[in-house]
Amino acid sequence: MSQQRKNNYVISADIGGTHITAAVIDLEKKMIIEDTRTRLTVDSHGTATEILKTWAEALTQAYEKFGSPAQQVALAMPGPFDYENGISLIKDLHKYEAIYGLNIKLYLSEELRIDAADILFRNDAEAFLQGEVVAGAGAGSRKVLGLTLGTGFGSALCVDGIVKDLNLGSEPYKDSIADDYFSTRWFLGRYHETTGLSVTGVSSLISMSKHSAVVRNIFDEFAVNLSLFLRDIIQTEGSDVIVIGGNIAKASGMFLDELTARLTAYAESLKIKLALLGEDAALMGAAAAFDSRRGLNILFNANHPGN
Template sequence: MSLQHKNNYVISADIGGTHITAAVIDLEKKMIIEGTRTRVNVDSQGTATEILESWSAALIQAYEKSGSPVQRVGLAMPGPFDYQNGISLIKDLHKYEAIYGLNIKLYLSEVLGIEAADILFRNDAEAFLQGEVVAGAGTGFRKVIGITLGTGFGSALSVDGIVTDLSLGSRPHQDSIADDYFSTRWFLRRYHEITGLSATGVSGLILTSKHSAVVRSIFDEFTVNLSLFLKDIFLNEKPDTLVIGGNIAKASGMFLDELGNRLTSHFKGLKIKLAVLGEDAALMGAAASFDNGLRLDILPSADDILRRDLFIRY
């Protein structure tokens, strides 16, 4: 995959807890090249080799589908992560612990034959919100908070189109951190605590919702917890819009109306919107790291990230 010249194309990828989605983006036209979308399942609790080979396979497949030379890569990556140097700092989050401390940038550079300087990483929630602000649910609003509800709890803030990571998932909540309460594993754990039964995902719980008062009560509890948590955040940030994405947002019929009622009772005029671009939002946001001229010198260092994460957790 050795390439000789720069062009407008970027291989972009959104790395989730169970899969990676990749595609080739045309930065000049601000669009995904049709036919290049590639999805590969990933065992986030697998070995480092299994994880990295799944990621590189998706990137290579997207590239091969494009039919055009590409020599830049942008990745939307969950944190904590040293985005400047491309080193994973994820641990104690039940995912990707096998790649802790590994330099993903150098690995991908060697495998793909792309200069390390042409591989950029961006927080996944930040990339998601960037995409939604540019071409989705957040378009036209000055101050937007975006949250992603899935295998983790992602969050970002957009002010006049400038998007930054909020890292709300690491903030204290009840007896742990927010990530433990506003993610898929909380639903599965709570369902097991109440019923003694196991479920494979939130979608499985939804299928039983019409027949299960327990599932409805779990969503009610989730809604109360999330509204109280966001209330404290909104008192400081005062956003005009909240954009909600992630796989749990697909179950919005179970919580969105009540969440809206609770938040708008405190914040008059607040707009609450579901994300509209799906995975395309993070793909566009990751590629935009090049388009926006993302300055690596102002990104936090690994020490900064670890200090912040430890401070927030403890």
């Protein structure tokens, strides 16, 4: 592969609690190459070998669809994580316990046969917000708080285009930490605690909500908890916009109005928006790590399919 092609293309991946999505990013044309998009299911409670092999397989499939060997890889990764050295520090978060302390960068370097220096990691909430600020729900706003609600609770802040991870999920809340209250497992646990029954995901609760006052009350409780947790944060940070993404955002019809009413009571001019770009925001935000390395001006192509 020529040096020019190496500079122009990045295999980017978004690591979720139940899946990995990978695709090749054309940095010169500022777009995702759709034919390379690959999504595989990941068992975050599996063994280290099972997890890492699935990640490597997704990256491999993406570049095989592209037709050229991998030369640069960027991953949007949940924390806590040593992003510079590529070592997982995730523990006690009910996911990816098996890879704690492992050097993911070294593993992928050997598995994909590329230089470890050409594998970059970025916090997933940071990557998500980067994409949304450039061409999504946060575009045009000076100070944006990004929240990802899914298997975990991600958070990042963008001020004048500079994005940093906030790691609010590790902050104390009630009898535990925020991650335990603003993630899928809270909904499943709360429903079981209230009814004695089990459901497989938040989508199941949505389907029951029309006929279940219990489910509607659970979503109301979620909105109250999240508004109370964010109250001091939005007053301290003075954010113009909050952008909400992640799988739980798909249930926004159940909680967004209540959350908005409560948060705007604390900050009248605050706007709460749903993310627009889906996984594509994290894919582009992760690839942007190579932008800062080479000084390229990457702008997300808001018109690509899936937007």
